[in-house]
Amino acid sequence: MEAVVDIVVNEEAALENCSTSQKTSDPVVYQLVRVDGNGRLVPATDDEVKEVENLLEDDKNKVKTAETRQTLECSTDYGCRPSESNKVLFKGSEGQPQPEVPEVGAEKSNVAPDPAMDSEHEERTPSMVSNASDGRACQSGSPEGCPKLLGGLDESKTSSSPIDTSSKPDFSLLNGEIRLDNLSVKDLQETFRATFGRETSVKDKQWLKRRIIMGLTNSCDFSTTTFVIIDNKVVKQGKEETCKSEDCSVLVDCVVTSAMENNWLDKQNEIHSIATGTKIESSTFQDNCGSNDADTEERPAKRVRKPTKRYIEEISEGEPRDFGAKIISSVNHPAQNQSSSKVSARAIQNFGVDRRCLTRKDSLGGSGIQVPYVSRIRRSRPRENYMTLMKFQPSGMGTSTRLEENDVESSKQHDNEGGNEVIRNSLSPRWIQEPPVASSESCEPYTEKNTTQLEKEVKVKSMESYETSSDDVVTVPTANGGMRRKHHRPWTLNEVVKLVEGVAKYGAGRWSEIKRVAFASYSYRTSVDLKDKWRNLLRASLAELPTGNGINSSRKQASVPIPASILSRVRELADLNAQASPSLTSSKLAGHNDSNKTVHETGPGHTGHMWGQKLHLLCDCYTRQFISFLAMGVEFGIEYVMRFCFELQLGSLLG
DNA sequence: GTTAGGG
DNA sequence: CCCTAAC
DSSP, X not given: OOSSSSOOOOHHHHHHHOSSOOOTTOOOOOEEEEEOTTSOEEEOOHHHHHHXXXXXXXXXXXXXXXXXXXXXXXXXXXXXXXXTTSOOEEOOOOSSOOTTOOOSSSSOSOOOOHHHHHHHHHHHSTTTSOOTTTOOSSOSSOGGGSOOOOOOOOGGGOTTOSSOTTOOOOOTTTOEEOBOTTOOHHHHHHHHHHHHSSOOOOOOHHHHHHHHHHHHHHTOOOOSSOEEEETTBOBOOOSHHHHHOSSOOOOEEEEEOOOOOHHHHHHHHHHHHHHHSOOOOHHHHHHHHTOOOTTOOOOOOOOOOOOOHHHHHHHHOSSOOHHHHHHHHHHTOGGGHHHHHHHHXXXXXXXXXXXXXXXXXXXXXXXXXXXXXXXXXXXXXXXXHHHHHOOOOOTTSOHHHHHHHHHHHHHHHXXXXXXXXXXXXXXXXXXXXXXXXXXXXXXXXXXXXGGOOOHHHHHHHHHHOGGGGSSSOOEEEOTTSOEEEOOOOOOOXXXXXXXXXXXXXXXXXXXXXXXXXXXXXXXXXXXXHHHHHHHHHHHHHHHHSTTOOHHHHHSOOOSSOOOHHHHHHHHHHHHHHHHSOTTOOOSOTTOSSOTTSOSOOOOTTSSTTHHHHHHHHHHHHHTTOHHHHHHHHHHHOHHHHHHHHHHHHXXXXXX
């Protein structure tokens, strides 16, 4: 076998190097377990095991595509068990665990079934299970310190076991030997790139090795239960039956479990469900968890939004307001002009122009307080409400001038001017140039509205609806009565590429970060713009798929055709991102100074800082053990873990 | 001040 | 691209 991940399967060698006392013929076994509500280890159910296996299998396949033919080797640091050879060996196991497998360590080789089992686990696992209070499962420095869990597995005795002796769990990902020690920094970097798909300038071999190992192991993203890895294999572990076997001995290298809080488990459960698309039977899960919280289904749901003010207003008031006005106007119905004029008149009441700043009454507060218009906008334009409601001014007038001088009047004149074609030739194609530097400063000069450059469109618009003809807020009525803005600045391919790169680097969602770094020179692109563009790109990329959906053709294309390569990249990143914790909102990953601050911030939709804490916890405990990364991957998703590691690196460099 | 989502 | 609730 070859390739980075196709770790050489050399049982003999592996065993020789292993500190474990297993015989060469001894199968390597992983015992899949979960931490119950009390922090005890409980064997995973058959279904869970099965799923894990499937996931591993899938992962393996993915990994196999990697193109690296290096034999990797890593030092003991990453080992999940004390290793004399100073190597971490992943031995592929063939078939079932052998009953005769010698035990390692003095521990009992059997996992007690049922009740007894619980207590037994309790005895053995305390130190392994991270405790929220102690915050540490085992000493990272001493592999020895990591409690060993002996999982008694005797698959052969369990006929019901999904995995029978003949089946050969094929986890090549975990099989074989990893040798990184002999690689040069350059090689390591290359391997790193091959593994993570991104470059690294880090020259610290240790770090590189660690990350690579992490990357390799983490590709197993099965979000099920906590699992114990007994040597190298995840063996299906039935419930009571399986753990009953006595001879299934096996060395448990490390128990990967981070925390035992119920909510954490619940979270895992969720994740699991999401990841596999299969729902673990809740009853089963709960039983095992010992959690009574049946409704802990707090899936990181979408943000729930309450109706917008606008909507509420619309509903509460029979009279159409700005929104209604728009619609009406768009219809171009003569009879409705009146109503629209009403609206505008009203609008005028709420808005006013202050010397320099446009102000408006705060409709929400109802106090009529004048609020600098600018306070709520980021760009250079007045909000649409205002704009749309404004009637045009005599065409000859400069927009800004008009506004200031005739704010109220203009509204009254709209009827007359409604039919006018207000061609904003005078509008300055401002945004074509470099973005307004001071746009965000104190009060925005009202002249901002002049920014529209698409005169033609304005023209068209104004012809269609006098209402939209206002200054530069070029809105174009759409077929369905909606309005579309024309303050458009097409995304260039270059920008798109930058965006994609940014997402690749920082992950989707960290828009401000991306903007700061990749769009520093494009001040006219806000983080929101990036987000929007990404969304569109994603849509485009999906639409591009040969799904045969009519969507493809129907969907409008970006002004600048996006190369398929980019779109596919977008999909990739989107997938990756899906794995990553959506909560990753830390703004520190960028690597700019604030490395001292809390590195992890959990984002919205997640239980406080729990995840971040868990991650820290995990790192504290297992940072030296590659297995831990696997666990982290399980819990947080590989992407998240990867970022975390990058972050650590950054922190250390900066620190 | 940012981000997510709806428009 | 805008707007704004939710963070």
